[in-house]
Amino acid sequence: MSEAMIIRGGHILDMASGTDTVGDLRIEDGRISGIGHVDLSGASDVIDAAGKYVVPGLIDFHVHAFEGGSMFGCDTDMEIPSGVTTAVDAGTTGCAAYESMHSLIHSRKMRIFSLLNISSMGQLGKGFNENMDPELVQAEKITELVKKYPDEIRGIKVRISRNIVGSWGDVPLRKAIETAGKLGLPVCVHSTDPCIPMEDVACILRKGDILCHVFHGLGSTILDEAGHVKAGLRKAHDRGVLMDAANGRNNFAFGVAREALAQSFLPDIISTDLTAATMSQGKTVRNLLFVMSKYLNMGMSIAEVVERTTAVPARAIGLTDGSGSLAAGGRADVAVLDLIDQECDFADSKKEILHGTKMLTCLMTVQNGQILYDSNQLAHA
Numbered sequence: 001m002s003e004a005m006i007i008r009g010g011h012i013l014d015m016a017s018g019t020d021t022v023g024d025l026r027i028e029d030g031r032i033s034g035i036g037h038v039d040l041s042g043a044s045d046v047i048d049a050a051g052k053y054v055v056p057g058l059i060d061f062h063v064h065a066f067e068g069g070s071m072f073g074c075d076t077d078m079e080i081p082s083g084v085t086t087a088v089d090a091g092t093t094g095c096a097a098y099e100s101m102h103s104l105i106h107s108r109k110m111r112i113f114s115l116l117n118i119s120s121m122g123q124l125g126k127g128f129n130e131n132m133d134p135e136l137v138q139a140e141k142i143t144e145l146v147k148k149y150p151d152e153i154r155g156i157k158v159r160i161s162r163n164i165v166g167s168w169g170d171v172p173l174r175k176a177i178e179t180a181g182k183l184g185l186p187v188c189v190h191s192t193d194p195c196i197p198m199e200d201v202a203c204i205l206r207k208g209d210i211l212c213h214v215f216h217g218l219g220s221t222i223l224d225e226a227g228h229v230k231a232g233l234r235k236a237h238d239r240g241v242l243m244d245a246a247n248g249r250n251n252f253a254f255g256v257a258r259e260a261l262a263q264s265f266l267p268d269i270i271s272t273d274l275t276a277a278t279m280s281q282g283k284t285v286r287n288l289l290f291v292m293s294k295y296l297n298m299g300m301s302i303a304e305v306v307e308r309t310t311a312v313p314a315r316a317i318g319l320t321d322g323s324g325s326l327a328a329g330g331r332a333d334v335a336v337l338d339l340i341d342q343e344c345d346f347a348d349s350k351k352e353i354l355h356g357t358k359m360l361t362c363l364m365t366v367q368n369g370q371i372l373y374d375s376n377q378l379a380h381a
């Protein structure tokens, strides 16, 4: 019999299966083999999780992972001590440099998926925006890469800020949707200071597409002049367009987020938009737990926040191996978290500060049944 690990007596939150209960988790051969009252025999590790939250390994749906190939690129393994087991690179690379990105992905412990930039050059860094001439989109090369790496490339990314698309307007967005449509992939749209009104962007998107930076505060936002969430955004959401509150330094404003939450317009996904400049530093992003804590301090529940960093992002990129869930038989990606009383300041793109009193911390990260991080030596043979 193979050796098993038991995580005992934790508060299990698995929103994919609607599990919100105190119980045990049994892990064997990289899989969840039991949940609730589990068989304790043959366990090599018994981890006491009493008073802690046991959740699926977190999925950071928007990061910039192309370290060395883009000035935005960061070492996503640095998020492992934050309970993150899976990250999605949001268009740092286009097809020109994708083979390098592919090699880098396989040198990391973090499991990384990609949203391929519609622009061949991808996002090189601050001050070097990608060329958005739709005539330069290399659909054949994109198709070739998607067919070569179907388990890795899960969508197409396009940025439509006014300073990026210039006179092309919404043509690149339509081109991205057309290209992704032929490949059966979703489109993820960077929407800060959009070239057309936010409601028009939302209206163009299809079910399963992702509108990222949904709480940005530059140019046209999701709010009308009276501060109400625009009807077009609600309609798109009802159709199945996913709203991703990818944070970043410049893509999140408390003024927008607070109004939206007060009007029950919650994000579907919460992610960081981490870059080399924000990884583990500053008051805007730091890591996924920091961004999740921001929403707890704005009044969302831990179950709501966990769902948006596990079950929903797993669905958004079509993960079918049990990622984002703790259901028996699925892949054993698990995080043990604690919610502590801690004063903390959170900043937004307009330098507004939220004084928080709650902070999520991570005690253990398990990926595919292996302990990658154990802050307090919880595990013992």
Ligand SMILES: [Zn+2]
Residues within 6 Å of the ligand: 062, 063, 064, 090, 248, 273
């Ligand atoms: Zn980004």
